Amino acid sequence: MTDRPSDVSAREVLWRFGPMIYGPTVLFAVGEGAVIPLIPLLAAQLGADVALAALVASALVVGQLVGNIPAGWLVARFGERVAMTAAGLLALVGVAGMAFAPQLGLLAASVFLIGFCAAAFGLARHSFMTTRVPLSFRARSLSLLGGTFRLGMFVGPFAAAALLAIFGDEHAAVWFFGACLVATVLLVMLGPDPEKSIAAPVRPRDAAIRPMSEDTGEPVSGSIPTVERAGVFRTMWRYRGVLGKLGLAAASLSAVRSARQVVLPLWGVSIGLDAQTIALVVGISGAIDFALFYASGQVMDRFGRLWAALPAMTLMGAGFLALAFTHDLDQASMWFAMFAAVLGVGNGLSSGILLTLGADTAPTTDPAPYLGSWRTLTDAGGATAPLLVSAIAAVSSLAIATGAMGVIGLLGALAFVRWVPRFVPRTR
Structure with missing residues (x-):
């Protein structure tokens, strides 16, 4: 199937977004x-050792993992705009908790709350674009969404470094986050309501959805509902096939992505590189990753989802597997830099894939x-790696x-080959 023809161009819709x-x-x-x-540093200021500081930092991922399913209920019941506003306001509570936390427990709870709100904020954007973006350029729009997030995560640490240089206090970055949240909430609340300003494209697939309510033959008054909201857990059960395959x-793609962020710095330390060299190599890998984010969407929209997922997973799986054999070689640092670049290319080609497959x-x-x-599964893969x-x-x-991460990547590539054509046909 395809979307009905529209006189609205991709550029116009993306600009309106x-x-x-x-x-x-x-x-x-x-x-x-x-x-x-800076979360580990804030924890250390409150007396945490290295292990405990890492545990506090991990509360962000745990909060995001736990928040996905409640966020699904919130968005389904109240809409994307309300969910994004509520998530931004609640995250401000977490920022205040981080800034004034007198002990580790409150700091960890505040970090958890921010992760929880990030899940709600992210799911609201994902849900909106799933229903509002025409299928013909869905992948490009979602790859651009992933790219904007990567841009923010790339710029954020530099902003924190500048604030530390000016104020000499880690809490300055916390208040900067608070200012960003205030601007975010104002933009969402005062800007045009996207759910009203952009109508959902009508697809033939919509008409094929069977109603959840049965006709009992009893007389009724008023309007007759044709589609009933299934709820979170009934939806999970109905779609257990695609979720389980x-x-x-x-989830394997998310795991390989997450492993890249951990393995590369550890590998550099393990082969004896200094911090500056490691940061340079990881930074170049990240720059390659960021430069390719829109190319992934172009490939998916033009050739199909598998043509982006398969090269991305194959490159990252083979890159990890090959890197594993270079630790004791004479030119270990050269191989490290080369395979870090390979992993950057693979990760860049995977930009927007998880968002797009979830929407599809x-x-x-x-x-x-x-x-x-869907996001709970992918976040679980990233948290487990x-x-x-x-x-x-x-x-x-x-x-x-x-x-081992390379093997997971290659097995994930095979899984995409097996299941993408079944659940995401080339034309819909």
Whole structure:
């Protein structure tokens, strides 16, 4: 199937999304990116050792993981705009808690709350674009959404460094995040309501959805509902097939992405590089990643989802697997830089894939509950990977842990080959 022809161009719709979706995304991500590197430092100021500081920092990921399903309910019941506003306001409470936390428990709870709100904010944007973006350029719009988030996370640490240089206090970055949240909430509240200003495109697929309510033959008065909201858990059960197959493949992609952020710095330390060199290599890899984010959407819209997912997973899986054999070579630093670049290319080509596949497989009339389950799976993959790398490295070596992530990447590539054509046909 395809969308009905429209006289609205891709450029026009994407431009109209700027103040509604992309602008708030950049603001939220810049503020969050400024705070994330400083969470362990804030924990250390309250007396945490290295392990406890890492645990406090992980509360952000845990909050995001836990928040996806409640966010699905919130968006389905109250709409994207209300959910984004509520998430921004509640995140301000978390910022205040981080700024004034007198002990570690409150700091961890505040970080958890911010992660919870980030899940609601992200799911609201995802759900809106699933229902409002025409299928013909869905992948490009969602890749651009992923790119704006990456831009914010890339700029945020530099903003934090500048604030530290000016004020000499880590809390300055926390208040900067608060200012970004205020601007985000104002933009969402005072800007045009995207749910009213852009109508959802009508697709033939919508008419094929079977009603949830049965005809009992009893006389009724008033309007007769044709589609009933299924709710979060009923939606999970109805779509257990795609979630348990394509969803697990998506989780493997999220795991490989997350492992890249952990393995590269550890690998540089393990082969004896100094911090400046490691930062340079990781930064170049991140720059390559960011430069390719829109290319992924172009490939998916023009050739199909698999043509972006398969090269991305193959490059990252093969990159990790090959890197695992270079630890003790004479030119280990050269191989490290080369495979870091390969991983950057693979990750860049995967930009927007998880968002797009989630949108493709979501029910068109009420996608939020489904997307909550989809994002829970992908976030779980990302949260599990660092723990897996740490556990394998503890009992064996970093090289074996890196190779294991490569195997997961290649198995994930096979899973995409198997399940993408089944659940996401080339034409819909």
